[in-house]
Amino acid sequence: MYRILKKEDLNPSVCYLEISSPQIAKAAQPGQFIILRITEKGERIPLTIHGFDEPEDTISIIVQKAGKTTDQLCSLNAGDGLLDLAGPLGKPSLAVKEKRVLFIAGGVGAAEAYPIARAIKQERGEVAVILGAKSAEDLILEKQLRALTSKVYVSTDDGSYGRKGFVTDLLSEILLKDKSFDLIYAIGPLAMMAAVSNLSRHYKVKTLVSLNSIMLDGTGMCGSCRVTVGNETKFACVDGPEFDGHLVDFDELMKRQARFKKKECRSRKLAGKK
Numbered sequence: 001m002y003r004i005l006k007k008e009d010l011n012p013s014v015c016y017l018e019i020s021s022p023q024i025a026k027a028a029q030p031g032q033f034i035i036l037r038i039t040e041k042g043e044r045i046p047l048t049i050h051g052f053d054e055p056e057d058t059i060s061i062i063v064q065k066a067g068k069t070t071d072q073l074c075s076l077n078a079g080d081g082l083l084d085l086a087g088p089l090g091k092p093s094l095a096v097k098e099k100r101v102l103f104i105a106g107g108v109g110a111a112e113a114y115p116i117a118r119a120i121k122q123e124r125g126e127v128a129v130i131l132g133a134k135s136a137e138d139l140i141l142e143k144q145l146r147a148l149t150s151k152v153y154v155s156t157d158d159g160s161y162g163r164k165g166f167v168t169d170l171l172s173e174i175l176l177k178d179k180s181f182d183l184i185y186a187i188g189p190l191a192m193m194a195a196v197s198n199l200s201r202h203y204k205v206k207t208l209v210s211l212n213s214i215m216l217d218g219t220g221m222c223g224s225c226r227v228t229v230g231n232e233t234k235f236a237c238v239d240g241p242e243f244d245g246h247l248v249d250f251d252e253l254m255k256r257q258a259r260f261k262k263k264e265c266r267s268r269k270l271a272g273k274k
């Protein structure tokens, strides 16, 4: 049993959890993730390791309520336990080696961008961040990212904070003025990562995306997280989750991501949610 030591609601649909896990805390690197189960009958879900150097051998995760299991996870509190945690999984981020990186973080994607951006700063690299969300209420980690860099640009879809529009509007403006980034790193909804990759291809700036394909075992055995990258079949859990955004077949991935939609809706309703 893995004990939850701290729980905080970052906004009505996103929560932060600190979990006691000395072994994962020791081994984890930026860009890696865990797969957890809350109870024996529960599903296994992957979540980025947001923090792994907090005191007392803990890791932290940031969870967006997307369906039954993430709803359930955000309803837990300090003192509650999780049945199992597997990790750290996936390859550590390659971005840490780059000198000038522009992050584009959509919604809960900021949870993964932060530890990678912090590691780049620790290596004396330069970081800029475009932070996007549906509205002001949905933005997370703005203060923490501003403490890392003065270059944080914010946009909200409804214009309730920062620039009104999509992160790609800000990205076009920045790339028109400055094409000297070594890397663009996009993390967020698939449609956002696809749009960023299309734009950065035009400007010929190397781009990494972190793919949130549906995962089950996290070991490359089940094939659930299959994704086509540069006409080759890859498994996001062991070959990724980071890939060259210019080579990912996003259309195929978006179709695969929606394949359990009906079952997911049914399971959420059975759990008493809308």
Ligand SMILES: Cc1cc2nc3c(=O)[nH]c(=O)nc-3n(C[C@H](O)[C@H](O)[C@H](O)COP(=O)(O)OP(=O)(O)OC[C@H]3O[C@@H](n4cnc5c(N)ncnc54)[C@H](O)[C@@H]3O)c2cc1C
Residues within 6 Å of the ligand: 033, 043, 044, 045, 046, 047, 048, 049, 062, 063, 064, 065, 066, 067, 068, 069, 070, 071, 108, 111, 112, 211, 212, 213, 214, 215, 216, 241, 257, 258, 261, 264, 265, 268
């Ligand atoms: C490497 C990786 C890191 C992730 N990191 C985070 C994170 O830090 N914070 C966060 O809030 N979310 C993260 N996710 C997404 C998270 O795993 C899904 O939101 C979660 O599994 C949804 O489960 P559910 O039962 O609540 O929702 P469901 O109703 O089952 O599904 C809602 C949506 O979530 C996606 N999803 C469902 N099951 C899985 C699964 N087993 N694997 C991946 N996606 C799934 C599907 O697109 C689905 O449409 C990450 C995904 C991956 C692959």
Ligand code: FES
Residues within 6 Å of the ligand: 214, 215, 216, 217, 218, 219, 220, 221, 222, 223, 224, 225, 226, 235, 236, 237, 238
């Ligand atoms: S989750 Fe099973 S192969 Fe990747």
